[in-house]
């Protein structure tokens with residue numbers, strides 16, 4: 299898989315650390331899935347992955363998936379229904395634009411880290427962290443491949 303030339307174990311860990319950090323200020327649960335190619339509509343594909351990772355299993359329905367098809371240059375940020383019900387329609391646009399401009403500079407890992415941080419801060423306004431009661435509802439692991 300070509301994406302693994304960029305997303306080395308070290309970079310994968312850095313992204314997972316960014317997710318863990320973002321989830322200290324929001325109860326929203328962030329995941330990242332990366333593959334090389336996206337053979338269908340990118341939003342359909344992201345929805346399939348979201349399902350496959352069982353990301354709807356959060357109490358507040360506030361899971362967010364960053365989906366990237368590395369070779370095909372396709373990107374989607376997909377939030378669950380609990381988020382869509384609360385946030386403005388263009389909620390992900392700025393983060394997406396930032397990601398695209400970072401990816402154009404080939405800053406894939408840095409771009410994702412930045413986007414995750416920003417998503418955490420934005421989500422915190424609507425879904426603040428629950429302090430000691432907060433649970434890590436979805437694994438922070440970055441997943442790869444054609445599932």
Ligand code: CA
Nearest residue numbers: 325433434435
């Ligand atoms: Ca949590």
Ligand code: CA
Nearest residue numbers: 434436437438
């Ligand atoms: Ca998590």
